[in-house]
Amino acid sequence: GDSVTQMEGPVTLSEEAFLTINCTYTATGYPSLFWYVQYPGEGLQLLLKATKADDKGSNKGFEATYRKETTSFHLEKGSVQVSDSAVYFCALTDVYNQGGKLIFGQGTELSVKP
Amino acid sequence: GAVVSQHPSRVICKSGTSVKIECRSLDFQATTMFWYRQFPKQSLMLMATSNEGSKATYEQGVEKDKFLINHASLTLSTLTVTSAHPEDSSFYICSARALSGGYSGNTIYFGEGSWLTVV
Numbered sequence: 682g683d684s685v686t687q688m689e690g691p692v693t694l695s696e697e698a699f700l701t702i703n704c705t706y707t708a709t710g711y712p713s714l715f716w717y718v719q720y721p722g723e724g725l726q727l728l729l730k731a732t733k734a735d736d737k738g739s740n741k742g743f744e745a746t747y748r749k750e751t752t753s754f755h756l757e758k759g760s761v762q763v764s765d766s767a768v769y770f771c772a773l774t775d776v777y778n779q780g781g782k783l784i785f786g787q788g789t790e791l792s793v794k795p
Numbered sequence: 796g797a798v799v800s801q802h803p804s805r806v807i808c809k810s811g812t813s814v815k816i817e818c819r820s821l822d823f824q825a826t827t828m829f830w831y832r833q834f835p836k837q838s839l840m841l842m843a844t845s846n847e848g849s850k851a852t853y854e855q856g857v858e859k860d861k862f863l864i865n866h867a868s869l870t871l872s873t874l875t876v877t878s879a880h881p882e883d884s885s886f887y888i889c890s891a892r893a894l895s896g897g898y899s900g901n902t903i904y905f906g907e908g909s910w911l912t913v914v
Contacts, residue, residue, distance in 0.1 A: 717905075723907070723908070724801075724888055724905055724906060724907040724908035725839075725888060725905045725908070726905070727904075727905070770838065770839070774903065781827055781829070781892040781903055782829050782841050782844055783829070783831075783839075783841070783890065783903065784841075785838045785839045785840075786838060787837070787838045788836075788837070788838050790836075
């Protein structure tokens with residue numbers, strides 16, 4: 682079945698460092714890809730998304746490009762802040778085959794130190 | 796924008812009792828809602844898919860009689876944890892798929908989640 686694999690955490694960075702969180706997927710159809718963020722004690726928030734190959738999702742300085750050839754959707758940010766400390770989840774959905782249910786990666790905890 | 800509300804956000808109950816969690820879409824109709832469970836420091840696992848007016852579809856390994864799901868209207872789905880035990884303590888989160896918006900996958904909205912503690 683479809684699946685999502687993320688790099689293991691925790692990831693610890695200093696403020697203003699460059700961030701990459703790797704995400705790869707396997708899917709039989711044509712999935713949409715997402716990054717969600719979960720701040721401590723809170724629910725999930727959609728960070729960005731891409732619905733087809735070569736699309737780039739971006740929000741709050743974060744970016745991710747849907748790469749079909751490498752089945753990847755890596756999350757990047759040029760300069761992280763302490764407030765970016767959270768758990769990041771990569772996810773996919775194939776609405777045609779799965780009706781909208783999301784398949785999540787295991788999550789990557791990011792800790793940004795001042 | 797679209798909002799999905801869950802209630803209660805935190806609940807503590809005694810072992811053996813039942814607890815109900817509500818998931819409401821506040822400004823859109825949702826024919827399909829999803830219930831996930833998240834253990835501490837782990838990912839979200841889909842428990843069941845809730846379809847308005849029909850029985851929920853449960854994922855493998857999820858006890859139907861323990862986790863009762865009712866999707867009585869286009870804006871409300873409920874998850875009832877029956878005869879709760881401490882191992883049911885977890886973070887439960889719902890998502891709702893908007894009725895309109897096509898199949899681009901960008902019409903799925905999450906609730907804030909509900910922390911359940913069974914003592």
